[in-house]
Amino acid sequence: MQIYLWSSPWGALPVAVENGRICAIALDPGAPFAPVGTGAVARRATGPITSAREVNRILNAALRGQLSARERLAAVDLSWATEFEQRVFRALASVRFGETVTYGELAAASGSPRAARAVGGALGKNRVPVLIPCHRVLASNGIGGFGGGAGSSWRPGATDPIAFKRALLRGEGVDA
Template identity: 45%
Template sequence: MECETALRRKWSALTKAGLEAVLIGELPGELPPLDVCAGTDFQKCVWSALRRIPAGQTKSYSEIAAEIGSAKATRAVGQACGANPIPVLIPCHRVLAAGGKLGGFSGGLDWKRRLLSVEGVLSQPWNGETQRKFSL
């Protein structure tokens, strides 16, 4: 029981530190391992692929579809991104629409721009007012 409590505390601390880093415009350090129970097998497959996209890089919905062996399932990949229960830890913001367009994001496009800016993908900065608005 003590070991489990210590692991939960470590997981919580890593999660909090990672989210706080993102919210102040920094790259998160080590993120905790995830065991997502909710979702279909297809969604879990997409979410696993998203976790493999490094910070500072992006992929398109069609690239993710091809990577998981469902090249024609581009829209389904988008739907799986939209169903993502923990968008920062499962980085669906790193998935772009065709032609490098932002596409959608469950947290809104301002959040997607902000996250991609923090990761160096977008050069557009975000203002301090937004930064304060979303602090923990």
């Protein structure tokens, strides 16, 4: 596993890359970053990422809405996620920049229409925020929650996670 620094709008943030794919993004530059490995057997890089320059290109393009769902999914390693979580993450990757979806709509899109709460649980385990844009998921009655990625305890540029979620959405032209 390689750790690269992403020159994000919130400062230098650590990004873990395994087998050429991003497997974790830490939104807390001050916290210890020890991402759990995917458990996959070591093999040659099969993804597009082999340098800090490529990490920065991909993540900054994602923030600007310049990556398709296919490109985002090609950049991430989801082997750590359960089959259900992978379905949720793939469905979420298809939600375009500047658009939102409710937990219930995402549950239906991932093939489990009655699993809105389970979708929320899956999003709480998302290790690759920005590429799997969990900030685009809203509750049916409002903004909903936001964890900023699995293991994240700090949200850059905000006093609370919901303020950070709102800032990400505003950056996409969404008023939530």
